[in-house]
Amino acid sequence: MLDFLAFVALLATLAALPRLVVGPSAADRIIAAQLAGTGTVATLILLGAATGTSALHDVALVFAALAAVSGLAFVALRSPRR
Amino acid sequence: MIAFDLALAAGILLCAVSALTRRDRTASVAAFMVLGLLVALSWVRLAAPDVALAEAAIGAGLTGALFLRAARRLGPLRPAAGRTLAVPAALVASGLGGGLAWVFASASPPAIYAPLVAASLPESGVSNPVTAVLLNFRAWDTLLEIAVLVVALLVANLLGSRRLVPVSLGEMTLPFARIVAPISILLAGHLLWQGSSAPGGAFQAGAVLAGGLLALVLAGLAPTGTLVVRGALIAGLSGLAVFLIAALGSEALTGSLLGYPNRAEKVWIVAIEAALTLSIAATLCLLFTGFEKRKTS
Amino acid sequence: MTTLPSVLGTGLIAAGVGFLAVAAIGFWRLPDLLSRLHVLTKADTAGLSLVALGAACLTGTPASILPLGLCVLLTAISGATVGHLVARSVTPRGGRS
Structure with a gap:
């Protein structure tokens, strides 16, 4: 059951890809990456619960901690001040 | 879990292709970031949590920010820039891939x-x-x-x-x-x-x-x-x-x-x-x- | 296997994954950036916290509940902040009235 749910979570992660490729705006692509990051965290939690590996919690935590850095950097770099 | 692994591998390939072929720097960087996420998942599936952790910390979070910064500095991609290099690059890459496959098969x-x-x-x-x-x-x-x-x-x-x-x-x-x-x-x-x-x-x-x-x-x-x-x-x-x-x-x-x-x-x-x-x-x-x-x- | 925590945990995880799946569909179907941002923040908060709550029910050790809780907190606040900033950067006048 958990394996199946992890698979669905992975599919939800991959479903952000078409939006990332198509866009249309740059912000669309960045939030697609953000959504894929959330899906990855969920998939990692589920894989950890399915296999009983607690090391995966650390991987998920690292992803969660760094999830917003590129989003913040994108917005901060967005309008060039020249 | 074989379906999981197949979907993961397909996603990794798709991300790599779109990171390389999009003519838009933000799209390439975003595809590269998602590639990092999926590669970390694949390390988890290969039972290598150490590598997954390193990929998560360095590949997915910070390189995205550093690449966005570099993209901002470089400015928008000029159309058809570097097209002439595509064929030699493809040859080198497929040669490298073939060599790796040979080493892997003969190990x-x-x-x-x-x-x-x-x-x-x-x-x-x-x-x-x-x-x-x-x-x-x-x-x-x-x-x-x-x-x-x-x-x-x-x-x-x-x-x-x-x-x-x-x-x-x-x-x-x-x-x-x-x-x-x-x-x-x-x-x-x-x-x-x-x-x-x-x-x-x-x-x-x-x-x-x-x-x-x-x-x-x-x-x-x-x-x-x-x-x-x-x-x-x-x-x-x-x-x-x-x-x-x-x-x-x-x-x-x-x-x-x-x-x-x-x-x-x-x-x-x-x-x-x-x-x-x-x-x-x-x-x-x-x-x-x-x-x-x-x-x- | 069919104890109350395991049934509850699996149910919560299924609900959370359902949220993620709906978000993935909505992310593709919705017409503009702002409605897609709306989808993103729901997946970040409701989806992931249900998944983590379910996983916490299944494992039930304090050593796993703490990282799961931190995951939920970090993802929720990341999604909310990035969503707010991206929305502000695309609205005219930077969202200031």
């Missing part, structure tokens, strides 16, 4: 390295085999890796990369930075300490710490004076310095370079890793923010 199945590490693990002072290899058996390699980081820092400094003037992100970022920065310091300490017995280590801890620092910088909470930048530069260089001093010290104490004194191995390893964590965090931060406070014209 002898029983690995010699893993039993060797397992046999001498007790004398390394730590119980995590990855840390034992990186900081004890092959510490020389790690020393050279840190030297590469220092070279990157110095070259970026010499090129005079312009100091970033981020757009003010407003008050809504303040609570975010105030929550994320302490948690990332805590997480970095946890990863650093845990590195001796479980997946973790200096690179991961340094990258997480750098993420927290960048959140502070982007929220405008970090001091930005010239003195701070100079201090961060010194911190960035100090990792290599501490590693070299440790190498010379161990040479003087035991007669072999980076052969730590008996029964004190863990102290040496954790001390070196702590210095490396701070240095890696400072280096990554400086590579993002830039050095010189030049008024952008």
Whole structure:
């Protein structure tokens, strides 16, 4: 059951890809990456619960901690001040 | 789980293709970020949580920010730039891929390295085999890796990369930075300490710490004076310095370079890793923010 | 296997994964950036916290509940902050009235 749910979570992660490729705006692509990051965290939690590996919690935590850095950097770099 | 693995592999290939073929820098960077996420998942599926953690810390979080910064500096992609290189690049890449496939196919199945590490693990002072290899058996390699980081820092400094003037992100970022920065310091300490017995280590801890620092910088909470930048530069260089001093010290104490004194191995390893964590965090931060406070014209 | 925590945990995880799946569909179907941001923040908060709550029910050790809780906190605040900033950067006058 958990394996199946992890698979669905992975599919939800991959479903952000078409939006990332198509866009249309740059912000669309960045939030697609953000959504894929959330899906990855969920998939990692589920894989950890399915296999009983607690090391995966650390991987998920690292992803969660760094999830917003590129989003913040994108917005901060967005309008060039020249 | 075979469906899981197939979907993962297809997603990785799709991400790689779109990262390479999109004629839009943001799309390429975003595809590369998602590629990092999926590759970390695939390391988890290959039962290598150490590598997954390193990929998560360095591949997915910070390289995205660094690439976005580089893309901003480079400006938009000129149409059809570099098209002439596509054919030779494809030839080189497929040659490399073919060579790797050949090596993989012809490799002898029983690995010699893993039993060797397992046999001498007790004398390394730590119980995590990855840390034992990186900081004890092959510490020389790690020393050279840190030297590469220092070279990157110095070259970026010499090129005079312009100091970033981020757009003010407003008050809504303040609570975010105030929550994320302490948690990332805590997480970095946890990863650093845990590195001796479980997946973790200096690179991961340094990258997480750098993420927290960048959140502070982007929220405008970090001091930005010239003195701070100079201090961060010194911190960035100090990792290599501490590693070299440790190498010379161990040479003087035991007669072999980076052969730590008996029964004190863990102290040496954790001390070196702590210095490396701070240095890696400072280096990554400086590579993002830039050095010189030049008024952008 | 059919104890109350395991049934509850699996149910919560299924609900959370359902949120993620709906978010993935909505992310493709919705017409503009702002409605897609709306989807993103729901997946970040409701979806992931249900998944983590379910996983916490299944394992039930304090050593796993703490990282799961931190995961939820960090992802929720990341999604909210990035969503707010991106939305502000695309609205005219930077969202200031």
